[in-house]
Amino acid sequence: MWLNNILETIGNTPLIKLNKIVKDIPATVLAKVDYFNPGNSIKDRMALKMVEVAEKEGKLKPGGTIIECTSGNTGMGLALAACVKGYKCIFTTTDKQSKEKMDILKAVGAEVIVCPTNVEPDDPRSYYSVARRLEKEIPNSYLCNQYDNLANRLAHYETTGPEIWKQTEGKITHFVCTAGTGGTITGTAMYLKEQNPDIQVWAIDVYGSLLTKYFRTGEVDMNEVHPYISEGFGEDFVPQNYDMSVIDHFEQVTDKDGAIMARRIAKEEGLFCGYSAGSCLQGLMQLKDRLKKDDVVVCIFHDHGSRYVAKIYNDQWMMERGFLDVKTFKDIVNARAHKKLITVQPTHTVAEAVELMKKYDIDQVPVMNGEEPVGAISENGLFKKVFSDPEIKNATIQSVIETPYPVVAFDTPVERLGSLITKENGAVLAKDEKGDYHIVTRYDVIQSLAK
Template identity: 70%
Template sequence: MKYAANILETIGHTPLVKLNRVTASLPCPVFAKVEFFNPGNSIKDRMAIKMVEVAEQKGLLKPGGTIIEGTSGNTGMGLALAAVIKGYKCIFTTTDKQSKEKVDILKAVGAEVIVCPTNVEPEDPRSYYSVSKRLATEIPNSFYVNQYDNLANRDAHYEQTGPEIWEQTDGKVTHLIVATGTGGTITGTGKFLKEKNPNIKVWAIDSYGSLLKKYFETGEIDMSEVYPYITEGIGEDFVPQNYDMGVIDAFTKVTDKDGAVMARRITKEEGIFVGYSAGSAVAGLMQLKDTLKPDDVVVVIFHDHGSRYVGKVYNDQWMMERGFLDVKTVKDIVGARRNMPLVTIDADEKVSEAIAKMRKFDIEHIPVTKGSDIIGAVSESGLFNKLIDNPHLKDATVQEVMHAPFPMVSQETPIEKLSVYINRENGAVMTKDESGDHHIVTKYDIIQALGR
């Protein structure tokens, strides 16, 4: 039989997958090292188990002990899996900008999670760095992992990630792209690859609000570079010891919006359900693409799985609230008409008059009114079917043949969401603007808007 003795034995040997659409404008092939195939759904499983094993070898982590760490979620998951198999307890600190899904997952595997404020300096006693350090001094038989300065972090990638990429590309890799945080992945992987071929370029992707790029370029820690940002898992407000800046050839910063939008594109266009940092990595690659040549072979690290971000990056409302989602809404359709008046018909008018209005204004749908109220609707297709069955209905009142009013929707409703309301049976929706005036939106209007 072929099986793993426990879940930890499934870590590593993740697939390399060619990207076809989001990088179509690049002159060379781009491959994603898809790390969510690890059991904890992220690349952090590699260094988590390595740090635990080194701690055991050094006698820093003893049977029945407690693992303590500050984590954005993924390292915690890897450590938690190790703790489950090896019989340790876990206490993790994280920041309030991390997704709720990450916190819930850590709790699901038995960890205690303490959420700390994001917008404080690392030395602040409330920061997730400081709280984890303090707990390690207060709790007996505990081990503070410190993934930022624990060099077993980068050793894991030197021993595993680098060799895998070299073997999977048959030694043809020319560029490594990593959205970087602790520095372990980019330093360990990059060091191994450069030892194999010093000409390989290692590009680091940073976030606005992080000081890493400035430090790489000047060697100075400039706290004026530091401010709150939304992207999770990358960038830092200090320089972890895992960094060897000599391994890195270039740094570029990516906005919160560009990373989030690209993550959604990768998922939608490549079918790879990625996390936030993968979007940042590819967005950063696109910013540096002008130096690429046709015979280059690019490898991008896809750190984790999109399931960690369903309440954020993959939530339309969350994206729109932050101005990240450039979507057309019902308001855009109404505004494009330049205040064309709404054509209505009174319930007591004849069906023949409704038909005449449809011809005159070249429309298919008309709201039916009674005084100032909209009480129903008539449609060309509905009238056609009724008149075929009974031609005399043209002399009936509209109220006798009308159907229910068109559904009312908010002006902020994205066009893509209108498919819930507009179908074969119902060809339009109604909306009301800030002045209280009603407007109609039809299938034709939607097609026009999507085609612009």
């Protein structure tokens, strides 16, 4: 039997057991993987619900324009609803969101307006303020306002909570979820606690958000607020979707730990998830000592990793922020105290090259024409040529020159270097910040990985 449109595929996402990462946790840990929704995130649920409620209340009329401030995922859900139902979409977002999110929103017909992140919520430049202004200026428009629109949490009370209860056969003891707009954690928690008040609900927050302190003290402390890199959760105000009475604990996670855990989930569990999934599981790992053998924990994995390919799944991006502790070409060079690169010119003789190799105990030498590499010679290659023709030692390097070594960036990870060094190609070159060349050989790579 077919479905009438894409909106009918929202919900009923799988609950998948985690194994490797949580092997030291005595409890059963399950992931509610909501990137199986058509828009690749859990936000599809509440986006559709907000539209349906607005239609029912007469706030969204045929041919109207949906306006929303979104980190990307809610916008995708709203855009899908707009495609099917015939609405226009304008979304405001922040400049810290990934380019992939913005491109995807544009692909499904939305107009995207990028606003600065590091401004107060009531600043006229903030993505909240811009969205409110657009609603006033555009006729027949409706601002969904996922933060204060209670249809947000209603969606999860009606769908996410019941699904988890049914999928765990009522055995769930802990519900773990990152805290953003408050809709997912509050709506789901409200339903689950109606079934069993003893279920523990743990909210995962990010440093730089004020939600954790508000939960603990009831105080909105703007001194808690500072810029953070994590996407999709954490807030600089308290959305009306929150009902803190159904939440038992708030746990904060660093930007770095959340990003690294997301990459681990992909590599070790085969689940290609977004930033919030990494932070959610990292928060659980920080609380693992509170769990017992018979506990059944459900973590929300909100969205798909494709939205973060240029960020947390990009080695360069991770290294620039100090998130990725990997050895690089630069580390190898620094470890040997920047030894001078030994080179030869094409006009040098083979005998001269052999003497250099003996003197410096090296087996790979770049051939330079002036300051630029034009080829290479290797101990193995020279040995074969001299063995077959002893007189070749008087010939110039030009006659025995081999293919130039690959030239890479100075901060290229060691793992990448290993794939570039082959039987035929024994080394890799890179320029440092001053423009000087350095060499890394197969031996260097092996040595660095052994340390």
